[in-house]
Amino acid sequence: MNLRLDSVLRDAVTAAQANSLTPLYALPAGVRRRLAGAPIQIDGNTLDPDVQLLLRIDNLLPATTKTDAATARTRFRNLCKLIPGTPVDVQRVTELTVRGADGQLGSRLYVPSPDARALLVFFHGGGWVVGDLGTHDALCRAIAVDAGVRVLSVDYRLAPEAPAPTAAEDAIAAFTWAVDHAADLGVDPHRIAVGGDSAGGNLAAVVAQQTVRRGLPQPALQVLLYPALDLVARRPSRDLFAEGFILTEADIIWYRDLYTPDPTLRPDPIVSPLRADDLTGLPPTYLTTAGFDPLRDEGIEYADALRAAGNTITHAHHPSLVHGYANLLTVPGTTRAAQTHLTTHLKSTLCG
Incomplete structure (x- = not known):
């Protein structure tokens, strides 16, 4: 990935941490596809590239392991x-x-x-x-x-x-x-x-x-x-x-x-x-x-x-x-x- 796309991806992670994905999906479709990475194909299906981009952003955010219901509920509210x-x-x-x-x-x-x-x-x-x-x-x-x-x-x-x-x-x-x-x-x-x-x-x-x-x-x-x-x-x-x-x-x-x-x-x-x-x-x-x-x-x-x-x-x-x-x-x-x-x-x- 080139430096420009690296910068866009960092900005997207920052936006996600601020609870907003709207700027990410306002990017041109071609840019979003490049940010998503190589297509993921499993069991004869190809993952939608815009969903793949969301998963990539989620994987770059701090992980939260489910340990108790209260923490999981907070995490889910924040995600939603x-x-x-x-x-x-x-x-x-x-x-x-x-x-x-x-x-x-x-x-x-x-x-x-x-x-x-x-x-x-x-x-x-x-x-x-x-x-x-x-x-x-x-x-x-x-x-x-x-x-x-x-x-x-x-x-x-x-x-x-x-x-x-x-x-x-x-x-x-x-x-x-x-x-x-x-x-x-x-x-x-x-x-x-x-x-x-x-x-x-x-x-x-x-x-x-x-x-x-x-x-x-x-x-x-x-x-x-x-x-x-x-x-x-x-x-x-x-x-x-x-x-x-x-x-x-x-x-x-x-x-x-x-x-x-x-x-x-x-x-x-x-x-x-x-x-x-x-x-x-x-x-x-x-x-x-x-x-x-x-x-x-x-x-x-x-x-x-x-x-x-x-x-x-x-x-x-x-x-x-x-x-x-x-x-x-x-x-x-x-x-x-x-x-x-x-x-x-x-x-x-x-x-x-």
Whole structure:
């Protein structure tokens, strides 16, 4: 790399430390590709160069090993300030409380316009250990505005303070609360979807299954963004992408052990929805997977299993992206195209 690119890269690291990647992605595409380095190709996929550049910047920042939940939560909050860019404006954001499995939970309602009558009940990712309403604020705003739906983001209880199945039961209770209070939320009770990313995708899948099995009101759609679906088995993608692609193998084990300290619970569909004996009769599904994600293979397997059980499913596979791409709102190109695919599907399914 020449001295000019070295200087640009140093400036990018400085900007990242100041919680801003906007100047980096304002550079010409050719410069960004040179900064990213030689293309990374694994398992027949080529990593998106703008995502590769972000990973390179992250690798140059001081490393933070996950040692305790409080430190990990701080690190995740800081990361989520870095990557979303300038959050989009919505007409109204309201702080609410919703029913959890045992008491009230904080939540945040995003209203893009007064005539939006569909709702997405959203559960944030973070391994059931990190993440909160703030870490996914920019993503919820973007979904609300781009899809034209209201979004109710739920602050479910986290491990290790509240191990499994607390988060799952909170998610089920919060979704049924939303249906019960559809009029208060300004939405049609028949147009309420459930969704989430990563661990939140796990919770959304659990809600979809358990509302059917328990005879509760069911989602109009389940939205599973690169979900964690099996806390027991390993698949090849766990080895292929064990290091260097945002979610690591060490992260997966650390989150799993804190969420399910009792290993005997891990095969239960309440935490591993891929292991459910019966997948029939579930709501329509929008499921995404990423080519450079250690959770890729379990997502693909779940998509295939849902389809084989006769369910309606749209499986959006993004071969050049990584786990967590939905939060990378600063990153142009393929990441934005994936976001557009999601919000277009939401709009056509819930608002059409």
